[in-house]
Structures are given as C-alpha cells and as structure tokens.
Amino acid sequence: MTDLVLLSRDGDIATVALNRGERMNAFNLAMWDALEEVMAEVNGDAGLRCVVLRGAGEAPFGAGADIAEFETVRADAAQARAYARRLDAAMEAVADCPWPSLAMIRGACVGGGLELALNCDLRVCGEGARFGIPINRIGHCLPMPAMRALVELVGRSVALEILLEGRVVTAGDAKDIGLVNRVVADAELAAEAEAMAGRIARGAPLAARGHKRLARRAVDPRPLTEADLAAAFEVCDSADYREGVRAFLAKEKPVFKGE
C-alpha cells in the first residue's frame, strides 16, 4: 500500500487527501493508481453523503503531472496513450462517484490537478489558489477527456484562452471565468468546505444522487425518453420523501436515512 492518497471519514463525509506535498503534489503514475484505488473504496461506501478532495495538510491541491518521470513513462505517443489510460481510470472513478464531490483547492491547481478538480461536482478555493494548464510550454496537447470537461465548464473560447496563452491565473479570475464555484480567504477555506459538505450531507441522500445522474443526462443532447422523464419521481416512493414533506409541514428538521 501507498500513502500517496489518504482516505479518512468523519461521519458521512469522506476526505480524500493528495499526499505528495514534498513535491507540491505533482502527480506521478503511482499517485493516479492510488487515487483510483481510494476512489473505488469511496464509491462503494453507501453510507457516504459527500466526498471532499484536497491536498493533505497545507499541501497545494495539485501542481500537475510530475514531468520528472516523463522521459521514462511518457516519452512518445504510445507511452503517453498508456499513461493516459491509467490517469483516465482515476479521473473516471472521481467523475463516476455516486455521492456529491467537492474539490477544496489551496495553492496550485494546475494541469492534472485542475483536471482532477474539473471532475468533482463543486470547486471551492482559497484566494491564494492559482489555476492553469500551461501544457503548451512542453509541447503537449490536453487529452480529450480533460478537454471535454474543461469546455463543458468554461466554454470553448475560455478553454482556448487558458491553453493557447498558457497563463496561470488567480482565484478571482478563476471565479470570473467559471472555473470555481466559490472563492474564500485562505484562512477560511477549510471551514467553508466543511460548511458546504455539511449542507450537502444534511440534504436527502437519494435526491443528491439523483441530481448527479439527472444533471449528467440533461447535458446529453439525445431526446428524452419516457424513462428519463420518470426518473426524477422514483424518489417519491421513498420513506425519506414522506419524511421530508412531513417535516416541512410540521416545521421540523427532517431526518433522512437514504431509503
């Protein structure tokens, strides 16, 4: 086992901590593999209501791929494609997480670090965070899964601005172009992430999981079927829905059990 990616759990909220702070959380291949493994555990834990991804301790969220190993593991197109398959497995494990996911971003969120953040549902960052994909400096292209995630979030023109200029921008700029949902003072970052995760975890879990699925279906342009239209209502046969309506009318706090 590796300690490159740490998993902890506090009640129904899991924390996945990227733990290569001595290298500014530059991702090497072993780290992508470790992330995939940790996310498999997270994704199978039906007791969870929210997952927070972050740098361990005061480490930055992620400074990008570790280029030091590129000359051995990513030296040509064939190696790069093989490398990408392992990275993609980690990214897909994050994107496919059934529970709401939140990237808590301190410091550098660059290259593969930004791609990882893009695959979370929400992104909150500290004012000192920095964002970019300066991949044009080494002559690489952004692989298509990351490109699709980026253009879905910020549109094609802003994506090209980021990629063609290769700049690393501030948290304020990142908020302005839609890369992050929220910016707070660095000193308040952990508290804000905790508050967001708490709000998410207090909502009805079946609704949260349903919203993730429905939102993904909604951006798929294929015509909606009758099953697609009915999907949102399945939850109305749950005990939690009855509890939610009852508590609302009684002006009480609902107690949701995820069933």
Place this chain on the structure above:
Amino acid sequence: MTDLVLLSRDGDIATVALNRGERMNAFNLAMWDALEEVMAEVNGDAGLRCVVLRGAGEAPFGAGADIAEFETVRADAAQARAYARRLDAAMEAVADCPWPSLAMIRGACVGGGLELALNCDLRVCGEGARFGIPINRIGHCLPMPAMRALVELVGRSVALEILLEGRVVTAGDAKDIGLVNRVVADAELAAEAEAMAGRIARGAPLAARGHKRLARRAVDPRPLTEADLAAAFEVCDSADYREGVRAFLAKEKPVFKGE
C-alpha cells in the same frame, strides 16, 4: 374561472400576473392549470410583441410549489408524475410562446417559481429577489425538463451547486452565475421591465419571432440543413424589412407592422 393568474394588455405588451400573494405565490395545481389556460390565450394573440410574467402587485414572483397539498396530490411517484404532466403543460406553454417573454422578478423566485422564470426568454429582478431550488430538503429530485432548462442556462456545475447545497441566494449571486440577465433596485424594477418590454416591442416583430426560433435551433446539435440556413432570410421578403432598411437610410424611425 379563476383569478389565480391574471391577464392584462397594454397596447402590444401583455402582462401575466401570478395572483396568489396571500400564499406568497406558492403554486398549487389549480394555478398551473390557470397559467396554461392564460398562456394559450397569449400565444394565440398575434397582435402581441412582448409578454411580461410577474407577481401581481407587490407579490413575489413565486415561492415554489405549494407543499401543503403534496400529501394529497403528490404523495408518491405515480401522483408526482401526474402532477408533473400538468405543471409541464404550463411550462411548455410559456416556453413555446411565439412572442418574446420577460420574467419580472420581485422577492422569492424559488423552486417552481424559478423553473417558470427559466422558461421565459429574459429575466430581470430587483435587488431583494432571492433564488434557489431547495428541493433536497423534502427529498425530491428536480424533474428533467426543469433540469435541462437549468443546465442550459447556468451549466451542470452551478446547477449541482444550487441543488446539492440547497441554498437560497441573492440577486447579485444570481446575476453572477447567469440566472438573471439584469438586477436593478427594487424601486426601479417595474420601470426597467417596462423599458425592456418597450425596446423589444419597438423592434421588428418578425425578427423577434424568428430570433426565438433560430436561437432554439442553434442549441440543437443536429447538423444544419439548407432549410435551417435559409430560414433567417425569409423575413427579407417582408414589407417590414423594406421599411427597416428605408428608415435606416433616411435616418427615420421605422414603423413595423409585423408583415
């Protein structure tokens, strides 16, 4: 007949006023039915050039569905689906309105109220307006038509932020994330809505109707046909187009007749 939704007309501008202010414009089933009926009248009135949807008098735009009736009319999945068919009929009547539509939003614009605003072409609100879909508090999922409208307007990540956290946000935040086109002081809301409707109504009506159709076609990813490409030019055979070019070159105000 009901007075839950009021229709009035001032020249070529219609006003549709949601009139259940004593319940903060919480929408019950009868109100969705009334809205559908009123919009059928609006949509068939070819003399109109703009439609303003608003709360009647000082009433808020809409506080969401009236949960008080959920235990009888929306108690399980089958009832919820049936309820949704009636709500969807009202929403589609708004979305399919051939004339430009403007939501003038004062106070709460929440849940079904926000969904209604999403189905208008433009949204202007006062500074005191509040926006959200805190549906996770009762354990319901946002139905797919509303989800599609929401993600089209603000993207998947902001949609999930709204739904997963369940917060109700300010007018400024709503502008920031793209939920509304414009925010003005509450005291200036009616005047601004009137000015917007006036600008719209003074433009050529055939162009306005064409722009609504063309914009909807443009977001449909299917390849464009020759007919799609030619559609924008049909208007060039109209008397209004000749009048528009003549008036522009003569530096006069054009007089458009919609033909």
Place this chain on the structure above:
Amino acid sequence: MTDLVLLSRDGDIATVALNRGERMNAFNLAMWDALEEVMAEVNGDAGLRCVVLRGAGEAPFGAGADIAEFETVRADAAQARAYARRLDAAMEAVADCPWPSLAMIRGACVGGGLELALNCDLRVCGEGARFGIPINRIGHCLPMPAMRALVELVGRSVALEILLEGRVVTAGDAKDIGLVNRVVADAELAAEAEAMAGRIARGAPLAARGHKRLARRAVDPRPLTEADLAAAFEVCDSADYREGVRAFLAKEKPVFKGE
C-alpha cells in the same frame, strides 16, 4: 487587388487589418470577398503562429454590414441568401484558420463586426469598445451560422437579450456576459494584444494547432472514437515535445520549431 483588408507579418505573427475606416469599417460585399482572399493566404502560411484581426490604424473593429448597399445587393430573401454565401465564406476562412486567432477590438464591434470577432479564438477589447447586433431595427434575422457562434459563446438567453432588445453595450458588459476574454484601457489595447499574441507564439505550435482542433471536437456531442482519444498524443512523437520536456527539466526556455 483591393486595400479593403490589409495583411502584414512581423515574424511569426500576422496582422489582418480591416481598412475602411472612412466608413467606420462598415463591411460591404467587396470587403467580405477581400477578407476571404486574405485569410486564404494566412491559412496557407505554415510559418505563422498567431493571427491578429483588427481595424487598421485607429479604425473601429467593425460597425456592421454597410446597409447603404442593401437596397441593391440584399433587397429580398434570394439576394440575402446569396450575400450570406459570400459573407459565410469569409467567416469560415477565419473560423478554419489553423493558427490561433485574436480579435483586437477598438470602438464599434457591431453586427457583422461582432460576428467576425466571434469567429476568432480570443477577443480582447479596449474600454471604449461597444458591442451589439441591433438587427431588429431593420427587421432582419441573424443568420444561423452567426446565431450558432453567438449562442455557443454566451448561451441562448444572453443571445436573445442582445437580439430582442437590440441594445449596444459597453466593454464591461461584454466582459460580464462572456463576449470578450479581456478588457483593457484603450491606450493599452495594442500592447495587450501584442503580449497575448507573443505568449501564444512562444508556446509549442503543434500544441496550439492541436488545441484548436481538439476544442472544436470537444463541443461536438457525438461519442468519442478511439481515434479522437488518441489525437492529443500524436504530438508526443514530435521533436518539439522532446525539446519541451528537456527544457522544462533543465529549467531552460524551450526552442520550438513546429515539428
């Protein structure tokens, strides 16, 4: 030959200057033809790394189509369709440019001028720039290629706001709604455009060209093929990629040759 559109080159950066300043750069048919011709030359020049489109000298970017000739060349639907084919040829030559393109916008960027800017990859403007498509004043509809470009950049609702109200908005508003990537003081516009073009030109050229292609593929909703997924990695067999990785690890500036 015409001097309606001027082409110059400074190293690996080309400048395409719209040169009908005495008419505020109102585009007539001859100008669209000239732009197509100039862009054909630009697009075939593999030594280029960036193209800047701008008004010549202090001329505005473009005040829209020259309506003075509409009564002879665009008087009805058939003429408008024929006119559009020539305009579209110019727009497509800009959109299909293999090298990164940057619109440097001073003053009016209206109607066909804005459509031209939409077909560039990036847009930077001075604070005095003004944006709009007040086509409803002459009773014309925005043709579908421009509509698609507009809704891709700002979404359907903001597109309809622009078209239905027919307002001409400030640079600040244009930034706010996503029409431009950056706003700077008018006095700094040329320097900022030069800096942006410089950053783009110093990046690896194969990556830049690849990013343009990949970003366009990414917004096409058809499922990705294995070839689509592999496309980003072709560049990893290039000498520039080896140079980029070597220079990064040696903490040197890379020297890219585009091969």
